[in-house]
Amino acid sequence: MSLEASAQNAEAKAAAAGDLPTIEFVTPMPGFPGMTSFVLVRLDEVGLLNSLRSVDDPELRFITIAPHQFFPQYEPEIDDETIAALGTKDPSQLLVLLIVTAGDTPRDSTANLMAPIVVDPMTMRAAQCVLTGSNLPVRAPLA
Amino acid sequence: MLVLTRRPGESVMVGDDVVITVLEVRGDVVRLGIRAPRSVPVHREEVFLELRAANQEAASSSEDAVEALSRLIGSEGEKG
Numbered sequence: 086m087s088l089e090a091s092a093q094n095a096e097a098k099a100a101a102a103g104d105l106p107t108i109e110f111v112t113p114m115p116g117f118p119g120m121t122s123f124v125l126v127r128l129d130e131v132g133l134l135n136s137l138r139s140v141d142d143p144e145l146r147f148i149t150i151a152p153h154q155f156f157p158q159y160e161p162e163i164d165d166e167t168i169a170a171l172g173t174k175d176p177s178q179l180l181v182l183l184i185v186t187a188g189d190t191p192r193d194s195t196a197n198l199m200a201p202i203v204v205d206p207m208t209m210r211a212a213q214c215v216l217t218g219s220n221l222p223v224r225a226p227l228a
Numbered sequence: 229m230l231v232l233t234r235r236p237g238e239s240v241m242v243g244d245d246v247v248i249t250v251l252e253v254r255g256d257v258v259r260l261g262i263r264a265p266r267s268v269p270v271h272r273e274e275v276f277l278e279l280r281a282a283n284q285e286a287a288s289s290s291e292d293a294v295e296a297l298s299r300l301i302g303s304e305g306e307k308g
Binding site: 111112113114115116117128129133134145146147148150154166169170184185186187188189190191194197199200213215217223224227 | 266267268269271272275276278279280281282283284285286287289290293294296297298299300301302
């Protein structure tokens with residue numbers, strides 16, 4: 086089964102079970118005004134690769150990775166404003182996802198280290214947190 | 229474009245709830261303080277434009293590319 090088919094299948098199953106994991110962005114991502122509801126679906130067993138699909142526009146989909154496999158040193162400092170906006174009680178529980186731009190080959194793929202998506206698994210709220218002044222790259226090669 | 233003259237300590241209101249205050253003017257550098265509700269993101273323009281471009285590019289990743297990425301992550305996972 087193709088990845089796309091399996092992702093949509095997973096979404097369909099979750100929807101049928103009534104537990105579609107919908108997350109709400111507290112502010113829209115730059116470039117996508119009005120898009121705040123997304124469905125987060127695992128694309129592998131361990132949750133390294135995820136799909137983030139817009140509820141408002143099913144054609145809009147982001148691919149995200151968990152940082153640790155490719156960027157083990159990555160420890161973003163999430164600002165207090167974002168933590169307050171997410172309603173987070175325990176910042177150590179925040180899920181950090183990196184948006185991936187898939188290139189022609191996997192070695193051309195990049196991840197956005199400057200603006201990770203942070204998700205509070207308790208409130209199911211999310212934000213694309215801009216790490217201002219960090220000098221982290223927007224397009225960091227995965228390789 | 230609305231053009232205003234302000235001194236340090238003076239502010240500009242945008243709508244009901246965005247306040248932009250001139251904090252300091254030194255040479256050709258102006259420091260601004262911006263108070264806005266959480267629903268109004270505030271970014272430096274160049275950062276916003278870069279993020280918007282990166283997000284839009286990421287949103288159009290092809291299925292083939294994503295498949296290949298999935299295989300790479302699978303194999304890297306086995307190695308790790």
